[in-house]
Amino acid sequence: MKNSLEKSLQNAISYETYRTLVSNLLANGKATGPLQSEALTNYSLLNDRRMKRLDKTLQISEDTITTINSIKEPQTWLTITEGWCGDAAQNLPVINKIAAINPNINLKVILRDENLELMDLFLTNGGRAIPKLIALDTEHNVIFTWGPRPSVATKMVADYKAKNGSLDAQFKQDLQVWYNKDKGKSVQEDIVRLLIHRFSEKK
DSSP: OHHHHHHHHHHOBOHHHHHHHHHHHHHTTOOSSSOOOHHHHHHHHHHHHHHHHHHHHOOOOHHHHHHHHTOOSOEEEEEEEOTTOHHHHHHHHHHHHHHTTOTTEEEEEEEGGGOHHHHTTSOBTTBOOSOEEEEEOTTOOEEEEEOSSOHHHHHHHHHHHHHHSSOOHHHHHHHHHHHHHHTTHHHHHHHHHHHHHHHHHHO
16 A cells, blocks of 8 residues: 555645636636546536635634644545545645645645546445545554545535435535535534544544
8 A cells, every 4th residue: 555655645636726727727618637528528617617716715613633743643635536526626625735734734725537546445335436645654654544525515416415315416416515505614624523533542
């Protein structure tokens, strides 16, 4: 695993560079990844607008700030994503804002389809679901992982699949409405829980 992590870290970019990459590709009518289609480009355009809005409007709670400031040792938060992914567009800006609180956290971004060897070590129910956050210590040991959705949204997806068999366009639209109302609170709560659990393990 460490070999895959270190290989991917060599290709990792900052959040700002990722945002620029997506915008530059869109300016040329392209999406991230090897597969190109009008649908993927349209999703990416919509996601780019979502991320711009979230970058400007997201608020981080006092609980989150307090917990994140408790991190005293350097960490790398490696996040696997793609520009066309709706869940990534809603969650990555929150992760970025959280990471920015504490200089001990170094947020790095990689594209899924350029890093499948690593992605396949962090599958969700057997699938290459993104975004996936992998928090690492200075020796590249995994501290915690998160993703691809907040736990509340994960339950919504599981319940809908149990009832209807698969996710349809209406559910995906409803999920985006939920994200807009949630305003990043559930991602913050999940990461705070993971960190508090980690802190308690270390005591």
